[in-house]
Amino acid sequence: MISFVNVSKWYENGTKSVALEDVNLKIESQEFVTLVGKSGAGKSTLVKLMIGEDRPTKGKIMIAGKEVNRLSSSELPELRRKIGVVFQDFRLLPKKDVYENVAFAMEVAGRPDIEIESVVPQVLDMVGLAERAHHFPDQLSGGEKQRVAIARAMINRPMVIVADEPTGNLDPGNTWEIIKLLMKINELGTTVILATHSKDIVNALGKRVISMDQGKVIRDEKNGKYVLS
Amino acid sequence: MATLFARIFRYGWQNFSRGKWLSAATLIVIVLALIVFESLIVFSVITKTSVALLKEKIDISVYFKPTAPEEEILKIKKAIENLPETESVEYVSRDKALATFKEAHKDDPAISQALSELAENPLSALVNIKAKDPSQYAAIAKGLDNADWRPLTQKITYRQNQAIIERLGKAIDIGNRLGLIITILLTLTAIIITFNTVSLAIYSNRDEIGIMRLVGAPASLISGPYMVEGVIYGVIGAAISLAVFWPAIYWGAPYLKYFITDLDLRAYFVAHIFSLVGYQLLFGIALGVISSNFAIQKYLKI
Structure with missing residues (x-):
């Protein structure tokens, strides 16, 4: 479903700075994959390339049969609606309340109001935020914000959810709440790609682990553990 | 399509009503720009009336034997x-x-x-x-x-008044040119200040625009609400500037009459109220929408 073929990314800013080097990956439908590595290993670059936020310098990225780096600006929104993204810094729309933030993802996908009014409360209920529907992001805790971000990411039933360090700003209690939610989403049939540098999470999950270092994939194990050396 | 437009309008209104101080600051600048625009209209009326009065006073008389x-x-x-x-x-x-x-x-x-x-x-x-x-x-x-x-002729007044007539002619000419230059300069200033303010307002929303793009919002749904916000600024700005300007005209018109007796600004405003409101709306909306459109373009790229 998702494949990276000889993907490299480097930035020229006086000197050449390599972010990714010859990455080859294949992620199948309904998989739960953890991407591990130290800061600067290339995890976030991989995520950025996947959602078309940046383009690779070399190689190609295929998602559901489409080459992401060849999509035009007008074609990218459609791809992004098929990929739910969750970030460490939540990236919620500050002038919209919880309900509106989640509904926004359905609205941009052109879903009718009647469907939105029925689905959004169900998803908010699933992430435990039904009571907070009309609160604005600045009235929520970090864990709540991340649950809104996950609700927004899953509302359109995307084929994949990419979570880039989603627990980086959370306390342990909220961290496990978020991980449980992501596992639940995966059990419901959605592919989940989780980028993290938390050893505890990776080892507890016992899922496929792709380890990265200095822009390269150094290990790819089916039931892996957190190993960086 | 109707749903898309309804959503664009709703987002535009939300941006405006929830923007608080940013919306207020932008609105104030638009109101000031519109007051400059209205002042230019008054300036033009005063200039035209004064020039017409001066012209009225100049003539040549030929006296016959x-x-x-x-x-x-x-x-x-x-x-x-x-x-x-x-x-x-x-x-x-x-x-x-x-x-x-x-x-x-x-x-x-x-x-x-x-x-x-x-x-x-x-x-x-x-x-x-x-x-x-x-x-x-x-x-x-x-x-x-x-x-x-x-x-047959006894006297032609031009010869006696030639210097005054020529000076008045030059004064009228300079008045017209000066009026045009001031109008262009002030209009440009108002447009540039408004454009910069709207650009800053959109710049401060760049993260939100980025989030919308990542969620998969099409360009129309990202830029559309900013156009709507531009229209809202234009309409509310026109209403506020008229509410400020009209009493000023009402109060100031009798004093202006001391200097230019033929000038009745109150009557002029009453007679031209619909076209003035129309120009205000058009100028305000055009300022808001064009500024928003220009400012948002660079944030819509990949």
């Missing part, structure tokens, strides 16, 4: 009317001149007494000539300097 036959004077009048520079020619016969003089001095017994003692009308017939443009009086005066007419 008492012996000049009326049919000859009328021929000359006809010839002057045919000059391309002539706006209008008014003929005042000797009898009419006398009647006007008597009417003007009816309360002065000395003059009335002196006139009644004269055997015949001492006043000359004359024609008052107005040019289409103050700069054309010289050409008209040259046209009057006709050898065939000279034996």
Whole structure:
């Protein structure tokens, strides 16, 4: 479903700075994959390339049969609606309340109001935020914000959810709440790609682990553990 | 499509109503720009009225000898009317001149007494000539300097007033040019300041725009609400600026009348209220929408 073929990314800013080097990956439908590595290993670059936020310098990225780096600006929104993204810094729309933030993802996908009014409360209920529907992001805790971000990411039933360090700003209690939610989403049939540098999470999950270092994939194990050396 | 438009309008209104101080700051700048725009309209009305008044005061009078036959004077009048520079020619016969003089001095017994003692009308017939443009009086005066007419004419006022007429003509010309330059400069200033303010407002929303893109919002759904916000700024800005400007005009108009007697700004505003509101809305909406459109483009790229 998702494949990276000889993907490299480097930035020229006086000197050449390599972010990714010859990455080859294949992620199948309904998989739960953890991407591990130290800061600067290339995890976030991989995520950025996947959602078309940046383009690779070399190689190609295929998602559901489409080459992401060849999509035009007008074609990218459609791809992004098929990929739910969750970030460490939540990236919620500050002038919209919880309900509106989640509904926004359905609205941009052109879903009718009647469907939105029925689905959004169900998803908010699933992430435990039904009571907070009309609160604005600045009235929520970090864990709540991340649950809104996950609700927004899953509302359109995307084929994949990419979570880039989603627990980086959370306390342990909220961290496990978020991980449980992501596992639940995966059990419901959605592919989940989780980028993290938390050893505890990776080892507890016992899922496929792709380890990265200095822009390269150094290990790819089916039931892996957190190993960086 | 209707749902898309409804969502664009809703987001635009949300951006405006929830933007708080940012919306307020942008609105204030738009209101100021519109007040400048309204001031320019008033400035233009004042300039036009003043110029028209000055033009009204300039003319050339040709006085004819008492012996000049009326049919000859009328021929000359006809010839002057045919000059391309002539706006209008008014003929005042000797009898009419006398009647006007008597009417003007009816309360002065000395003059009335002196006139009644004269055997015949001492006043000359004359024609008052107005040019289409103050700069054309010289050409008209040259046209009057006709050898065939000279034996009939007694006095042509242009020669006495030539310096004043030319100075007034230049003053009017400078007034017009200055008005145009000030209008262009102030309009440009208002547009640039508004554009910068709207750009800053959109710049401060760049993260939100990035989030919308990542969620998969099409360009129309990202930029559309900012256009709607531009329309809202235009409409509310026009309403506020009129609410501020109208009382100022109402209060200031009588004072302006001391300086320019023919100028009635209140009457002008009442007579032109619909077109003024229309221009205000058009200028305000165009300012808001065009500024928003320009400012958002760079954030819509990948």
